[in-house]
Amino acid sequence: MRKCRLCEGDIGTNRPDQEVHVCIVKAAVRPDGCWLDGKSTLKAMCAGSMTFVPTQQFEDRAVAFRKIGEAIDKSELHLRNALLSLTAEQRFELMRRACPELKVKLSPLLADVRVEKVKPPDREPFIPDDLPDGLKSELVRYRDRLKRRHELLLKRGHSRSPRYLSELMKMPVRLARFLEGEGITSWDGMRKRDIVSFLAANPLVRPTALTRLLRAIAEDKPFSDRRGRYVRGRTASKPSPLQEVLSPAELDAALAGIKESRSDVEYAAAWLVGKLGMTAAAAHGITADLLRLDESGRLVIRPAKVWVVVPKSVAKVLTRVADEVAPGWSKAKENEFEFIRLFDQKLPKLDDFRSEVLGGDARRLRASAVYTAMLRGNLDRVTLNQTMGVSIATITSIERHLSGDLHRKVDPALVAERNKVLRGDDDSD
Numbered sequence: 001m002r003k004c005r006l007c008e009g010d011i012g013t014n015r016p017d018q019e020v021h022v023c024i025v026k027a028a029v030r031p032d033g034c035w036l037d038g039k040s041t042l043k044a045m046c047a048g049s050m051t052f053v054p055t056q057q058f059e060d061r062a063v064a065f066r067k068i069g070e071a072i073d074k075s076e077l078h079l080r081n082a083l084l085s086l087t088a089e090q091r092f093e094l095m096r097r098a099c100p101e102l103k104v105k106l107s108p109l110l111a112d113v114r115v116e117k118v119k120p121p122d123r124e125p126f127i128p129d130d131l132p133d134g135l136k137s138e139l140v141r142y143r144d145r146l147k148r149r150h151e152l153l154l155k156r157g158h159s160r161s162p163r164y165l166s167e168l169m170k171m172p173v174r175l176a177r178f179l180e181g182e183g184i185t186s187w188d189g190m191r192k193r194d195i196v197s198f199l200a201a202n203p204l205v206r207p208t209a210l211t212r213l214l215r216a217i218a219e220d221k222p223f224s225d226r227r228g229r230y231v232r233g234r235t236a237s238k239p240s241p242l243q244e245v246l247s248p249a250e251l252d253a254a255l256a257g258i259k260e261s262r263s264d265v266e267y268a269a270a271w272l273v274g275k276l277g278m279t280a281a282a283a284h285g286i287t288a289d290l291l292r293l294d295e296s297g298r299l300v301i302r303p304a305k306v307w308v309v310v311p312k313s314v315a316k317v318l319t320r321v322a323d324e325v326a327p328g329w330s331k332a333k334e335n336e337f338e339f340i341r342l343f344d345q346k347l348p349k350l351d352d353f354r355s356e357v358l359g360g361d362a363r364r365l366r367a368s369a370v371y372t373a374m375l376r377g378n379l380d381r382v383t384l385n386q387t388m389g390v391s392i393a394t395i396t397s398i399e400r401h402l403s404g405d406l407h408r409k410v411d412p413a414l415v416a417e418r419n420k421v422l423r424g425d426d427d428s429d
Contacts, residue, residue, distance in 0.1 A: 005062035006047055006069060007033050021058075022050045035069060042072040042102070049097045057093050064094040068106070079106075080113055095339050100325050107326075108336040111289075122162045125169035128177075134186025135176040142216050143169055161281070171205065172213045178202075187217050243397045244364045245371040254365065258357060265346045266357045268317040273362060276303045277369035277388030280362035284350050288326035288337035291318060304389030321346065366390070370398050 002011050004023055009031025013020045020028045023036055024047065030037060035047035046069035050061065064086055071082035083106070086094065091110070095103060125143050127136060146168055153160060161167075178198045179190055195214075199205060246254065255274050259267045272283035282303070290302045299315035300307040310318060322329045325344065326337045347353050354362045370390050378384060381395050 004031060004034065006035050006050070006066050007031060009033055022047075024048055024050055040073050042105075043069045045099050045102050046072065049099050049102065057089070060087070060090045061093040061097055064090040065097075068094065068102075072105075076109070080109055083109055084113055096344075100327075103340045104326055104328070104337075107339040108332075110339045111335045111337075122164070123166040125165045127169070127173060131176055132180060132185035134188070135179060135184075138187050138217065139169070139172055139176060142172060142213060145216065168212075171209045174202070174205075175210065175213070190217075242400055243367040243371075243394060245398060245401055246364060246368040248368075248372045248375060251365070251368045251372060254359075254361070258359075262357055264317045265321060265343065266353075268314050268321075269343055269347055269353065270357055270365070271314050272301075272303070273358065274365040274369055276301070276308060277366055277373070277384075277390050278303045279366060279389075280354050280358060281350060282389070284343060284347055284353050286342050288322055288329045288340045288342050289332065289335045291322050291329060291342070293330045303387065305386045308387060318342070367394070367398055370395065371401060374398065374402055 002019070002021055003009065004011050006023075011020050011023055011031060012029030013027050014029060015027045022028070023030045023034050035043040038044065046065045050065060067082045067085060068079070071078040083091070095106065095110075098106065125146070127139050127143060129136075131139070143165070146165055150160060150165055175195075175198055178201065179185075179187075179194060182194060182197075184190055184194065195210065199207060251274055255267070255270060258270045262270070269283045272278045272286065273280055278286075292300050292302075292307065294300050294307075294309070299310045299319055301310050301318070302308070321342055325342060326332075326340045329337055348356060354360065358365060370384060370388060373384060373388070378387075381392055384390060384395050385392060
């Protein structure tokens with residue numbers, strides 16, 4: 001018999017073959033004083049937000065809901081102190097699993113106490129313990145360098161996925177496993193032919209995925225301290241790669257296909273990528289505080305730093321979703337609902353959203369949105385950056401599709417006057 005993590009009562013079960021961890025499951029025999037049977041509706045919401053079975057984050061979730069549940073019927077000060085006592089991981093689990101009513105109550109308080117943005121904890125990079133020491137030790141040093149670089153990026157205002165470090169370490173670990181299978185126990189014993197054999201055995205791996213690791217092994221300086229300084233013999237930097245784009249007609253056809261085959265909510269999220277130029281991650285995790293109604297009653301959204309009017313067809317879907325997850329959003333003050341994700345539980349996971357809804361074409365759809373805006377005359381880089389959030393480097397790359405028109409465009413009136421002179425039709429002396 002297990003104890004409830006909220007009320008600390010003993011949880012019984014109607015089915016001896018099933019172990020019960022929370023009171024919300026049907027097989028549970030609830031203890032006396034169970035929050036689900038109490039008079040407090042808010043405490044019952046906390047108990048009802050717990051998952052049916054324990055997961056990796058079950059401990060953080062249980063602690064969060066217990067602290068909030070104990071303070072939720074007291075004063076607002078007690079509730080704020082309870083929120084401040086939670087760790088970042090516990091706050092994430094709280095806002096991830098809370099029911100809509102709890103989210104609406106807690107989000108303004110979280111914004112008011114100015115805690116850090118609720119986000120998943122960073123996933124720790126995995127290095128197998130059974131690797132030979134010659135391979136493992138270098139991977140550990142490489143991981144530590146990646147962590148230092150990650151911290152520096154965050155300090156400079158950049159943002160990275162919680163899986164950023166773990167994804168960067170996947171390929172080096174796979175290469176180490178391959179070398180171990182070939183009988184190589186240290187990186188010093190690796191030759192170019194071994195890298196070629198690894199790439200041949202893993203055709204989906206791009207050679208560039210190993211560049212940073214190989215540079216780290218060869219120079220012991222994966223992130224050169226000479227960056228930004230003149231080095232004799234250094235060649236000019238390569239231009240950023242050309243972004244693939246769709247024509248406006250092809251983009252409209254792609255979005256129309258998504259509209260026909262997917263739900264209204266999925267299409268609305270895809271529209272944010274293909275028309276407003278948001279990244280798939282930003283569209284998937286957009287929060288309710290980024291929606292507003294302007295003076296004329298139109299829905300406006302803020303993809304980056306500028307508010308943009310949303311067409312009625314998409315506005316209808318976004319308004320309906322906002323009413324469900326954040327009642328009162330249209331009258332909220334500034335960032336009160338910045339902790340309520342608009343599409344939480346309404347879209348597939350981010351990777352599935354990219355692959356299934358966007359067809360693995362998220363990057364090209366976003367670039368196409370920028371390209372279409374340029375074709376319509378929006379050529380100012382700062383305006384595009386402020387409106388869509390796209391970087392200047394990406395804008396510069398997409399401009400290369402327009403290089404001929406962009407730099408050779410001449411006023412038609414000037415062309416007409418020039419032609420008169422060339423034909424001898426000009427009457428002036």
